[in-house]
Amino acid sequence: ACVLQVTLRIRPMSVAELQEGARPIAHRLDEQVVMLRDPMQNPDNVLRANCSREKSYVFDAAFDSTSTQETVYRATTQDLIAGVISGCNATVFSYGPTGCGKTYTMLGTDSEPGICTRALGDLFHSIEESSGDAEHEVSMSYLEIYNEAIRDLLSPSRRSLQLWEDSHGTVRVVGITEVSASSAEEVLQLLLRGNQRRMQEPTATNHTSSRSHAVLQLTVRGRERGRGLRCGRLLLIDLAGSERAAWTQNRGQRMKEGQHINRSLLALGNCIKALSKPAGSAHVNYRDSKLTRLLKDSLGGNSHTVMIAHISPASTAFEESRSTLAYANRAKSIRPTVKHNLLGSSPRGSIMANLSRDIQHLKHQLYTVSEPGKHHPIRYTQAQVWLRDELLSACREQAALCQHLVQLEGTALHTRLAAARHLRVLTRWERRAWRWGKEGRRKLREPSESRRNTDTDVPEPPKVITARESIVALVEEQGRLQEQKVREPQSQHPHLQGAELEESKPSSTAHPRAPGCALRARGLAGLVAL
Numbered sequence: 001a002c003v004l005q006v007t008l009r010i011r012p013m014s015v016a017e018l019q020e021g022a023r024p025i026a027h028r029l030d031e032q033v034v035m036l037r038d039p040m041q042n043p044d045n046v047l048r049a050n051c052s053r054e055k056s057y058v059f060d061a062a063f064d065s066t067s068t069q070e071t072v073y074r075a076t077t078q079d080l081i082a083g084v085i086s087g088c089n090a091t092v093f094s095y096g097p098t099g100c101g102k103t104y105t106m107l108g109t110d111s112e113p114g115i116c117t118r119a120l121g122d123l124f125h126s127i128e129e130s131s132g133d134a135e136h137e138v139s140m141s142y143l144e145i146y147n148e149a150i151r152d153l154l155s156p157s158r159r160s161l162q163l164w165e166d167s168h169g170t171v172r173v174v175g176i177t178e179v180s181a182s183s184a185e186e187v188l189q190l191l192l193r194g195n196q197r198r199m200q201e202p203t204a205t206n207h208t209s210s211r212s213h214a215v216l217q218l219t220v221r222g223r224e225r226g227r228g229l230r231c232g233r234l235l236l237i238d239l240a241g242s243e244r245a246a247w248t249q250n251r252g253q254r255m256k257e258g259q260h261i262n263r264s265l266l267a268l269g270n271c272i273k274a275l276s277k278p279a280g281s282a283h284v285n286y287r288d289s290k291l292t293r294l295l296k297d298s299l300g301g302n303s304h305t306v307m308i309a310h311i312s313p314a315s316t317a318f319e320e321s322r323s324t325l326a327y328a329n330r331a332k333s334i335r336p337t338v339k340h341n342l343l344g345s346s347p348r349g350s351i352m353a354n355l356s357r358d359i360q361h362l363k364h365q366l367y368t369v370s371e372p373g374k375h376h377p378i379r380y381t382q383a384q385v386w387l388r389d390e391l392l393s394a395c396r397e398q399a400a401l402c403q404h405l406v407q408l409e410g411t412a413l414h415t416r417l418a419a420a421r422h423l424r425v426l427t428r429w430e431r432r433a434w435r436w437g438k439e440g441r442r443k444l445r446e447p448s449e450s451r452r453n454t455d456t457d458v459p460e461p462p463k464v465i466t467a468r469e470s471i472v473a474l475v476e477e478q479g480r481l482q483e484q485k486v487r488e489p490q491s492q493h494p495h496l497q498g499a500e501l502e503e504s505k506p507s508s509t510a511h512p513r514a515p516g517c518a519l520r521a522r523g524l525a526g527l528v529a530l
């Protein structure tokens, strides 16, 4: 199953966009396809007449102004809740240019609640429903990354917090406030209080622009009968808006913020780019920004991750929309893996988990094809290389076997021709001998004078003796060839050498000396049938 889900949401045209005469150029074609038209291209320009003015992008899901908050939540987040309760990590993050609806999707409004509110409702509802079989404890933390500093949104203190990577490689925020919560309402209250502390400033493009990345972390520790202690984590992230500094009129502090935001989003983009390449072929640099360090687990392997990219449909936002679509499109090739977090598990358990993660990673690689449209070869894993080599050597063996069978057929034909030649000599001689025998028997009935001349048998001429011996040898040869024809396909002899093939040819020197006896009917019949 695809573990990184990339979706796209097109918000409705804003009043400001309509007032400045913008036209809609981004359209949702179906549940997964989005089309963006270049507004600058002139259809009357003959030189560009053959250039496509439209580009389509396929995502795991696509939403537009007709999609409700409920639809977006159901398609992106609802299914993750059960996993988090059973000990998996999940991350949902909204990405896009400033003013395109990221905060609206994550937080929403009182009348149209967003993903956070709905996820919390479902989380506590599911925990309550399973309370008979398991005990769960929920805690939350809420932080923002502003100008590369981590700030605790649940604490009035404005000091910046540090990141720390534990011995299992899990990234933690040192000193963050972690509050236990027993209901969705309690978490929402804390969330609202935290949002008031979040850096929000009016920018040239959005009156209430979020100037920081906000990360809500919900940790669910559960003890189920017979299944040990599990710990699942749900990260809900509202990223700060990407912006094109040259196009905005932001100056001073706003410009500095913009640079930090863009730098961390660029670092995120670089990690996505590196992760979409074959394992080991590119270094994934999580250390370039606080955001990527924090998202290491989500992107690098141990999380179900959903990216909701946002764009404006307006012609005035074409450049931002195009780069957002390209960014989201690239993210589709990352295939992280998921494991259940068992608390206090044994070292053997963690080795097993690592191994199964490696296997999952290899499996992903197996199915990873480079960007659609480009004809890059499929990348092979080591296991696949072995399989391919096995297959190649099996094909070679089969080809050698076929060649050997053809040679056996050729040898059999030679044997049959030689046998026919010898048989003719022998038949002629036997007919003559029979005639002489008849004459001899007739002479037996005549006076003793003439009978005395026929008493001695006529000796076989050398030509007949050779023919007789050759036919005996050929019968043996025929038996051997027949045996080889039956045995070879079963034994799948790997490397048939020319010398071995030579052995199967009839050779007068190789034949054992034939006994001076008459041909057996069985041998003759078999020889002719070969």
Ligand SMILES: Nc1ncnc2c1ncn2[C@@H]1O[C@H](COP(=O)(O)OP(=O)(O)OP(=O)(O)O)[C@@H](O)[C@H]1O
Pocket (backbone or CB within 6 Å): 010, 011, 012, 014, 065, 096, 097, 098, 099, 100, 101, 102, 103, 104, 105, 206, 208, 209, 210, 211, 239, 240, 241, 242, 310
């Ligand atoms: N799907 C939508 N339906 C209705 N209104 C929307 C939708 N998406 C966004 N809006 C409205 O557009 C405006 C900007 O949205 P929002 O603040 O969520 O953008 P943002 O991407 O978070 O911006 P920033 O990065 O600057 O914080 C808000 O007034 C919001 O109510």
